[in-house]
Amino acid sequence: MDHSCSYRYSIKNPDLRNTGYIVAIANIEDKHDRSTPSHYHWKILKCRMIIFSNSSILACPDKEDVKKVHIVFNKVGDDYDKLNSLFIKFSLRQDGAIRSTTPEIFKMCFTYTMTAKIAPTWNVLGFDYLVNNRDFLTTNGIQEGVKYQIVSDEFHTDLTLKPVNINIIKATEDIAPGEYVRVLPSLNKAVVEECSKTLPEIGSFKSYKDIRRHWKNIHGYRLPDDETSYYMIRFWRGEPLTYPDICVTRHFPIITPMPRPREEIVLSRFVSCLKSKIPHFLGIPMTIKIKETMELIKVADGRTPVPQTQDHPISLCTPTQNLRQFKY
Structure with a gap:
């Protein structure tokens, strides 16, 4: 047994009638931070900067649209004025009118905001796990x-x-090109295209510092100070992406x-x-x-x-x- x-x-939720929901559109043509080589990652960073600049609001990047950010704010008070100031600062604009907040939108923005703020003490793993270790x-x-x-x-x-x-099984030896793997944080399945002891020149990142900032700013993960090996990972579409070897595993974690x-x-x-x-x-x-x-x-x-x-x-x-x- x-x-x-x-x-x-x-x-307890706030009275949703006192909240507003807006969709923001990120300007992806402005100069990117070096930790965000893609437009999609640049949009995510803008969303997270909004979250950490105003502790009252909830926000979530759209999972598919490369520019959209969902935001829930308190209509009572000056949160809307503060948001407009942040939009100017981070190069976003409001798309359409203020809308009603539904429980579905509230849940989506609450979940993302919560996981962003409790990292790196609690780190997202897959779609429904959190690991309680900054150095996991x-x-x-x-x-x-x-x-x-x-x-x-x-x-x-x-x-x-x-x-x-949670036991994340670390690879004890290099993973060969052609092998299927699980990548963090999503644990999605992908295939290794290349293994490299140094940062690949064909990738989007120019230094290990950029990679560390990327994982911190986008996922909340803290990579170690010392540089490790890399894998070029290919998903079912798009160009291969550079992953540190500690963010790649052969198997789903043992729970x-x-x-x-x-x-x-x-x-x-x-x-x-x-x-x-x-x-x-x-x-x-x-x-x-x-x-x-x-x-x-x-x-x-x-x-x-x-x-x-x-x-x-x-x-x-x-x-x-x-x-x-x-x-x-």
């Missing part, structure tokens, strides 16, 4: 993290956390449960990080309380989760970080 727990936290890329063996899921309605955002052990006492420690660390990084948003303090503990028991009869309702309110009210995130 395998015991595993998920914990559901409830975050250079750490061997089992590391602690959570599997997370976010669901929003008009009044609340539910954050379901399942503490897990296993952790002992119940350890789960509480990991959850406490996660909530403490939220207290530090997201004390308020959209004009209100962020408050979070544990809503349910769902015990998942793998048995032959396929028993369903048993919810155990609790009520432990937690006030998140300490300072957040700012744009220094983007400076070395």
